[in-house]
Amino acid sequence: MAPQLAWIGLGNMGRGMCKNLVEKGKLDKALIIYNRTKKRADDLAEKLGAGNTKVAGTVDEVVAGSDIIFTCLGDDKAVNATIDTALQQDVKGKLFVDCSTVHPETSNALAKRIGKKGAEFVAMPVFGAPAMADAGSLICVLAGPSSSIAKVKPYTTGVVGRADIDYADQEPGKATLLKVIGNTFIINMVESLAEGLTLAEISGLGTDNLHKWIEVMFPGPYAAYSDRMLAGDYYKREEPLFAVDLARKDAGHALDIAKKAGNAKMGALEAADSHLVAVKEHLGAKGDLPSIYGAVRQENGLKFENGD
Known part of the structure; x- marks a missing residue:
């Protein structure tokens, strides 16, 4: 049966x-x-x-x-x-x-x-x-x-x-260990994109051709997140796809695992988590993972929201 x-x-x-x-x-x-x-x-x-x-x-x-x-x-x-x-x-x-x-x-x-x-x-x-x-x-x-x-x-x-x-x-924890570590790749990817797109803007390069390069060089998640950032989806969306609180929860688990594994250093993740704190302050619960872009922009003297 x-x-x-x-x-x-x-x-x-x-x-x-x-x-x-x-x-x-x-x-x-x-x-x-x-x-x-x-x-x-x-x-x-x-x-x-x-x-x-x-x-x-x-x-x-x-x-x-x-x-x-x-x-x-x-x-x-x-x-x-x-x-x-x-x-x-x-x-x-x-x-x-x-x-x-x-x-x-x-x-x-x-x-x-x-x-x-x-x-x-x-x-x-x-x-x-x-x-x-x-x-x-x-x-x-x-x-x-x-x-x-x-x-x-x-x-x-x-x-x-x-x-x-x-x-x-x-043990079942092996599956969630892989999941938590895997999610740090996603969080760090978003942090890297946010920093690169912001630098392109403030340096005068502009984001259009950088985005085209991302689409050709890194099709898939990189291009998708870049598109969401440039379109302003990171602050316009009412229901987040990867809510800021969940992203911070995953980052926290990874940092705890790193600490217990001999104080392993995860500098990129720590930077991303600090930007997620700023996202929560600015957008509240509707903050999304790619909202890191807004926090990086704000940190570098630009408005949190692009396109305004």
């Missing part, structure tokens, strides 16, 4: 992943979905069509009716609180799959708590922007018992993702 799947957390990434589970996952039962703000779950259910999803009202309802429970939440606190609620029930034989970006220590602690209740756990953070989640082209990183990972694999490559990276039979 096919397992009953459920999904907790319907942010930008979660909505896209649920869409692909429904459309490509060959589910023979409606996907159970839950979000703290119920309207988001209701809206997604309507979008995915009648009979393809079932909206749950509580975490308890999700757990009681599911075999495999995916979670994709904003931070460690939210993940811990959700799992603590879930573990109040009989979860023996169930599989929890956490797609959140959390500290490796959080993943390992979750595995222990869940295991003591007779359930299984796989950490499965994903790499990719919300548009990639919608397109089913994420990179899935899986860690945990190989027998548990095997239960998740039917829903990764070809469904929610385009490739898997496995840490089979290794």
Whole structure:
């Protein structure tokens, strides 16, 4: 009998992943979905069509009716609180799959708590922007018992993702360690772009041909972030794609890991994090990762917002 799947957390990434589970996952039962703000779950259910999803009202309802429970939440606190609620029930034989970006220590602690209740756990953070989640082209990183990972694999490559990276039979924290370190590449990329574009402007070079060079030399994420910066998307967007608080959370995890690994130096990340502090001061919660551009501009005597 096919397992009953459920999904907790319907942010930008979660909505896209649920869409692909429904459309490509060959589910023979409606996907159970839950979000703290119920309207988001209701809206997604309507979008995915009648009979393809079932909206749950509580975490308890999700757990009681599911075999495999995916979670994709904003931070460690939210993940811990959700799992603590879930573990109040009989979860023996169930599989929890956490797609959140959390500290490796959080993943390992979750595995222990869940295991003591007779359930299984796989950490499965994903790499990719919300548009990639919608397109089913994420990179899935899986860690945990190989027998548990095997239960998740039917829903990764070809469904929610385009490739898997496995840490089979290794502690779940290996997956989130890769995710946190990988996210420093993204944060540092944005910092580098922001500095380069700002220098091009204040030096008199201009940004047009620099952007053309970026498109030719570094197509993909570099070009996409550069385009968003130059278009002013970094301050005009009402709902961020990579919210400033989440970016700072990821940077904080990386800096903590570096400290515990022998005080490893991460100067570029520290610079980016200081700019994220300025982003939060200027834009509040709607600040986005590429808003670093505004902070760098402001630091160099330009207006935070370009094009005005």
